[in-house]
Amino acid sequence: MTFVQLIDCKTSRFDEMNQLMDTWVERTKGKRTATHSVIGKDRSDSSHIIEIVEFPSYEEAMRNSNLPETDQIFREMVALCDEMPTFTDLDVVRDEQLYAANARRFFATLATKGELPPLDDLLVEDYHDHNPSNEQDDIGMDAFRRDCEQWRGAFDFEFTVEDQMAQGDRVCSRWSWSGTHKGDFFGISPTGRTVSMTGMTIHRCTSDGKIAEGWWQYDNLGLMGQLGALDALEQ
Incomplete structure (x- = not known):
């Protein structure tokens, strides 16, 4: 602390x-x-x-x-x-500047090249992730790491945090994302295409600044369209 x-x-x-x-x-x-x-x-x-x-x-x-x-x-x-x-x-029992800084570091860490670094200094052990792409929430750091590796295996990507607001123990980040499709993604073979999307994530933080929960909203349909997954439906 x-x-x-x-x-x-x-x-x-x-x-x-x-x-x-x-x-x-x-x-x-x-x-x-x-x-x-x-x-x-x-x-x-x-x-x-x-x-x-x-x-x-x-x-x-x-x-x-x-x-x-x-x-x-x-x-x-x-x-x-x-x-x-x-x-x-x-x-210190509350530091909104710390929460916002750790949220930014969260996005930068997910996009790290090479092996995904340890997340112990960013997330609590029982971190709860709400992601609309998943049928069930990821609960626990290990489950979240596995989900991250699916995205990291499918894309070389980066986040840009466009706006950020902190209030109480919550941080809301509006971000843009771009990546190159290099691996299988939900059954879609690598296309080599450069794709992008926008979204927002709300993080709930603990008093020491670690992230305990995350809620994601992003343009998944637009991403699938850029990968060609909707072409057959449009014919």
Whole structure:
């Protein structure tokens, strides 16, 4: 679970404090586990500074705190403060930006060339996939991987996310898809044709950003038409 620490302090020596933060980054280069840092200054009190530091997990934050460089920087920071800084530790229980980023990574991962990468960092183990092309929903990561391999075996493809909206634990992505038909697809032999379609997917995410459920809507009929599967019906 993503972890955030708020460092609240007062200092009349902000420029020196800012330089100290740069020194901390330099000293811990390659060892620092923080993934994002924001420093804000209170508009009503310029001596009031809050730093927001994000870590992949509480455990990674503790690893960062235990670095000897962090301990030294902390002592130097206290010396620059007008009073003792306070620390607030937060487990992130909702992050819509994280959800949207993971949804984009989901589409990029499905289109990865070569072997399909592990999906453990993207999907929960009992991921539930609702796909109109399947008679039954895929339930579980293994079932979803098998379905992905059918598409990947039939096409070299890529997704382009055109629009994305996040609300609560849901992310809706409007995408376009294009691929080259290279293998059997629902009984249709390889045609070598380049085909395309558009669609939307809604993902439900868990608090740590993993995807728990997905609902797909796309132009499957148009895709089959491009592959020639409807030619006999039109005659």
